[in-house]
Amino acid sequence: MSLDTRYDGQGGAAPGDSGSLVSIAGRIQRAIEEVIEGKPDVVRLVLTVLLAEGHLLIEDIPGVGKTMLAKALARAVRCSVQRVQFTPDLLPSDITGVSVYHQDRNEFEFSPGPVFANIVLGDEINRASPKTQSALLECMEEMQVSVDGTTRPLERPFMVAATQNPADMEGTYPLPEAQRDRFMARISVGYPTPEAELEMIDTHGGRSPLERLAPVAEAGDVRAMVEQVRGIHVAPGVRRYVVDLVTATRNSPALRFGASPRATLHLVRAARAYAALEGRHYVVPDDVQALALPVLTHRLLLTPEARVERHTPERVVADLVAHLPVPSPR
Template identity: 55%
Template sequence: MEATPSMTTSTGYAPHTAMNAEVFAAQTGAILASIAEVIDGKADALRSALVCLLAEGHLLIEDVPGVGKTMLARALAASIDASVRRIQFTPDLLPGDVTGVSVFNPVAREFEFKRGAIFANLVIADEINRSSPKTQSALLEAMEEGQVTVDGETHYLPEPFLVVATQNPFEMEGTYALPEAQRDRFMMRISMGYPDAAAEALMLRQRDTINPLERIRPVLKTADVQALIAWARAVHVAPVIEQYAVALAQATRTDANLHLGASPRATLQLVRAAKVSAALDGRDYVIPDDLTALLPAVFAHRLIPARGAHRAGARPIDAAIAHIIERTPVPVAPRA
């Protein structure tokens, strides 16, 4: 996986020639360490955010208020020397506020495009389910294709591009459920969870007089992040691993407890996330455990339980995923 000057990726990124496994580990470790200065005791959540960034996906953080959803997004943004915009989703937010609008310039006697808040490397979509479905739909093209179309004209977003959205799954008043098409755009959905007693006590002592976000300084430039993305994309996926990923996705479409299974986009994003996870573990190849470890975070928010599935348990989606992992044959490496 040694990079060469001529090596490029399907995204057009040209990785740094100095990139190697040691540099990848050092730079990703620096990002995680920077975020950990703000988010204590949440290593899995921090890793998931980094996986989404390097796999060119998008992250949905769903949890109760006050557990650090927005703080995680802001800490990730502060750790990278890239453009960052935060959009506070409210009922009166309009699609044009997100994507931008065409405004008539009386001097030039022509319309000029005024960019919306989506034009940034990292966009924090705070409380995304508080805006109407019409406004939420303004994100669909941007999250899938890295561009927005306004008045028939296409405008491309900067690279890399990551949306980190937050939402409260319990408060229903004044919120709108994310449609299936919107949920499917997110590579992963995670929950922060409450901190343990030691981490919460440490937070009381450290944040009494200072905001830890003020101490964070960027540890990587945008070009460094692009090189990390290119390095992770070069991780090898054997044909049997690809077949295993497809088998896991197809199993969700035939499971009796599921009304809606995983989309082909979900399969693609599962493999992309697995590549990054393998690289973070110091491997240049994907193993079955990479897929199964990521399956709940990548698949769960895309699945819809069948009618009556809740009778079998309080968490039918989790149970269905566990059952699928258990009954899907794991590929075995051929003997030499």
Template identity: 60%
Template sequence: MTETSSSVASPRRSDRLDAAEFERLVGLVRENVRSVVEGKDEQIHLALVTLLAGGHLLVEDVPGVGKTVLAKTLAASMSATVNRIQFTPDLLPSDVTGVAVYDQVDRRFEFQPGPVFANVVIGDEINRASPKTQSALLECMAEGQVSVDGETHRLPEPFTVFATQNPSEMEGTYALPEAQRDRFMVRMSMGYPSREAEYGMVASRDGGDPLRRLRPVVSADDVRRMIESAATVYMAPAVGQYVVDLARATREHPDVRVGVSPRASLHLVGAAKANAAVSGRDYVVPDDVARLAPPVFAHRLVLNSRGSRPGGSDGEAVVAQILQRVPAPTAA
């Protein structure tokens, strides 16, 4: 499969962000994050792709491996409004979205925005809050708005949620509802660093926390324009059909009780376009889809008893099997 195939390429459109400027801005953000998060190029790439696809990112792993550091570093690389929400069992939905407060002087209710009103919202340990509070983010993440007392309040643009969570089997966690998981475009794990990366991390702390020295390298408007540019990347009909075929295959797999939703198909299209843009192309190739299918699809699958028993398939294994079975489009 070649990336210059005429079946997937298209002439560059004139209304998008200049390619050289797009590449420069992506490089600035990537290097800024690398200066703090060492040895995690794939995770940084996935975080960038999610951001530029206008999606939301869920990072799941054991405590202490850099989940929150990655989210904070990416947020600090942007000159944008950033709020962090520490999710706890006693957190209320209104603590996230805001609440209408009665003004005794004007004798009317006035909406006081919650921390979700920011360009970047860092939701730390999201699965330590109750499902009711987790659900407060559903409308925010899907529609970019908050409805309180019959009034709708738009969130700023761009708007993205970087959430972290500990594995569900750890003490004090609640499983994210399926509807909540479906709002996250990408889920990924950090994993333990390599020996070299861990030593570099230890050595870099001799001069203090490198995150404190970080400075923004792009503005919120830059990010908005990059998101708009990535959305214009061309996807050939054959590649779009490949996305649909992969999604439908999850609904027919013997280990899966509930396959991915149509929203997941749209998320995979957006992520594949952003991956192509970050890779310097103005068209999507099947490899973009195959690369992003596991982090976009796996966390949305609900496995049946056969798939969830010890030794059975997990979500990643199911998606890997589907990628092997569903033929990718080839050059005409």
């Protein structure tokens, strides 16, 4: 399937520019990289989650560009965007919406919350209470919101891109396990290289490059790309490889809880999107290995003994990937 939308690179139509998944995704990636310098792998993972219909958790220390990354994605795709600044006094109804009574009409009218958007930017999500964080559970899993006995569907594409500071920082709450499991992947932006930081002084010193970022794709393009990703072939051997990897996390003596069946589905969906971005119509084990850490580690809980021995979920998953037999190409 090919996509017909064409752009001139400035947000407008341009004849002669083909609209395949790879070319449109490449335009989105280049647009984001105009704002986030020196992080191509991070940007590629963001696009992978978007095309896999997942949600993204961006965790890192303050000041490294977590919110800027989420904003750049929202600017690069012309679609509805809402931002939620999570604070300790935020209420669940501030996210999902509330029914307002109109005395003149003697009836209630639903006022939709910020989750009724294609891309929802949740800034510092772990500064809100677990009760408020839980307001996102239904919409992230079922693409709908239930308020006052009425269920309302959300428009596709729908993606929650949430940022959070490390849990040991002051004023933060740990994300509930059910909340963490609904995020397809967790990434860390990390410090820029010295060269990228020097370039940042020039590009960010006067005004934010977000002001110059024009949309290079439409919501309809993303929906079409998502449909194409769903058709990427996953061979039986690769499926078994994914199941064996997830099962290994459940049997690891270093982990209290392994990855859930939802993690299995997320890893397969993410691998399909990753393969599509590479221009392939099939998934290979390398795709699964590349995504194992960002998709699995934030769901895992270490045993007290593993913590004493200074193990990390990243190290555990890396060891499992290194020792798990890789299926043959057939």
